[in-house]
Amino acid sequence: MPDQPPTNQHLIHTDVAIVGGGIAGSTAAVLLQNSGINALLIDPHEVMPKDFRCEKFNRDQMQMLERLGISEKIYDACTPIKDVWIARKGKLVNQLDYPHYGFSYETAINAIRSYFKTPKKFLASKVKSILVNGNEKKLVLSDGREISAKLIILSNGLNPALRKQLDIPQTMLSKHHEMAIGFDIEAHNQNEFKFESFTFWPEKHSKNLAYFTAFKSKDTFRVNVFGYWEKSDPFLRKLQSEPETSFNTLMPSLQNIIGDFKVTSRIHIRPVDLYQNHPENCDNVVFVGDAYSTSCPGAGTGTSKALADVGILCRKYVPKWLEQETIDANLISQFYHDDEKLKSDADSFNQAYFLKSLTLDKSLIWGARRWMRFFYHLGKGVVSGMPNGKEGIKNPKLP
Ligand SMILES: Cc1cc2nc3c(=O)[nH]c(=O)nc-3n(C[C@H](O)[C@H](O)[C@H](O)COP(=O)(O)OP(=O)(O)OC[C@H]3O[C@@H](n4cnc5c(N)ncnc54)[C@H](O)[C@@H]3O)c2cc1C
Numbered sequence: 001m002p003d004q005p006p007t008n009q010h011l012i013h014t015d016v017a018i019v020g021g022g023i024a025g026s027t028a029a030v031l032l033q034n035s036g037i038n039a040l041l042i043d044p045h046e047v048m049p050k051d052f053r054c055e056k057f058n059r060d061q062m063q064m065l066e067r068l069g070i071s072e073k074i075y076d077a078c079t080p081i082k083d084v085w086i087a088r089k090g091k092l093v094n095q096l097d098y099p100h101y102g103f104s105y106e107t108a109i110n111a112i113r114s115y116f117k118t119p120k121k122f123l124a125s126k127v128k129s130i131l132v133n134g135n136e137k138k139l140v141l142s143d144g145r146e147i148s149a150k151l152i153i154l155s156n157g158l159n160p161a162l163r164k165q166l167d168i169p170q171t172m173l174s175k176h177h178e179m180a181i182g183f184d185i186e187a188h189n190q191n192e193f194k195f196e197s198f199t200f201w202p203e204k205h206s207k208n209l210a211y212f213t214a215f216k217s218k219d220t221f222r223v224n225v226f227g228y229w230e231k232s233d234p235f236l237r238k239l240q241s242e243p244e245t246s247f248n249t250l251m252p253s254l255q256n257i258i259g260d261f262k263v264t265s266r267i268h269i270r271p272v273d274l275y276q277n278h279p280e281n282c283d284n285v286v287f288v289g290d291a292y293s294t295s296c297p298g299a300g301t302g303t304s305k306a307l308a309d310v311g312i313l314c315r316k317y318v319p320k321w322l323e324q325e326t327i328d329a330n331l332i333s334q335f336y337h338d339d340e341k342l343k344s345d346a347d348s349f350n351q352a353y354f355l356k357s358l359t360l361d362k363s364l365i366w367g368a369r370r371w372m373r374f375f376y377h378l379g380k381g382v383v384s385g386m387p388n389g390k391e392g393i394k395n396p397k398l399p
Pocket of ligand 1: 022
């Protein structure tokens with residue numbers, strides 16, 4: 001099909017329509033653009049607004065972005081961090097060489113979108129419905145326009161509306177799997193924190209805290225806290241009115257290690273479900289990123305999974321699918337059964353359950369695992385003369 005830029009006409013034709021421009025959809029749009037494929041990204045916001053999502057990339061994730069050819073502008077938008085201080089069981093035990101990068105989600109997405117060569121490939125609108133039209137499916141936008149496409153990439157994240165319209169079943173693997181909390185802090189009395197990045201693992205596992213991490217992000221220190229509280233937990237209620245006291249009560253040794261701090265922003269609290277959708281019988285539509293399955297924020301695998309999805313899809317499958325007369329469910333299931341994708345999905349789920357057990361499981365074996373991690377870091381920290389010496393480790397997901 002010849003390249004037809006969208007116009008204000010009622011019906012727009014494109015080879016590929018991408019619904020949702022988070023990390024999955026925006027990356028897919030850039031990859032397809034770079035392969036010369038006629039693709040149109042639809043998202044309600046031309047400039048991604050503030051949202052509490054992934055806020056740091058580790059080295060592995062940056063290398064994925066490098067391989068996809070979209071790292072340069074992300075490096076420019078991020079705050080590079082060289083190492084991380086680690087506290088376990090109430091003690092500062094190690095300082096690791098651990099290159100990672102702080103950012104706000106919208107900054108990273110807008111950096112990816114800045115790779116668009118032509119704004120005509122982006123449509124600021126919301127997809128209201130998907131209509132079945134013979135061999136083609138049509139998207140209806142909230143402003144009444146329609147888009148016909150040979151292939152629809154559904155990358156609309158956690159929004160269930162289009163999945164439900166398509167009658168795609170969902171398996172809820174772990175309802176309210178984890179609670180993610182995010183906010184900014186600063187050291188009291190205009191002191192400076194001595195670290196660029198700090199991770200505090202709990203003193204006792206019974207308090208539901210997975211870990212607390214503070215890291216530089218532009219001109220602020222951002223904190224992410226992950227744990228397994230019920231929505232009604234008094235800790236969460238008290239957090240909004242007395243944040244510093246709540247954290248110091250939860251982690252009594254925190255203040256001794258990082259000094260007095262104050263919370264300087266709104267506290268975002270997000271419960272996260274772990275689920276898997278089953279779009280394998282759906283013609284013309286392929287699901288990627290969170291629209292396919294969710295991840296555990298504390299395990300930090302969601303963006304890797306989304307990038308793996310679109311890298312595999314856009315480089316390996318979309319160009320050859322477009323040569324076919326129709327793109328039916330059989331063809332699309334090649335992607336869902338791709339070995340590399342299966343491995344990436346399994347890795348993400350395994351880490352979600354690993355972190356939960358590491359935090360909550362009271363059995364001997366998990367207790368031993370917690371102590372092993374403590375002694376490993378303590379040993380390394382002592383050998384390297386913590387806090388001045390450093391021990392390098394290779395791309396750990398959870399240092
Ligand atoms: C609090 C939190 C912390 C996290 N921390 C980490 C972390 O540290 N590391 C990590 O790797 N992962 C983390 N994750 C997971 C990671 O952020 C997600 O897995 C990833 O952002 C998913 O990207 P996506 O593109 O699939 O979806 P999204 O980023 O949600 O993008 C979906 C897009 O679709 C658009 N959209 C929705 N409906 C429509 C529609 N009808 N029409 C058009 N557009 C639509 C939305 O506006 C949005 O722009 C975290 C998640 C959360 C919630």
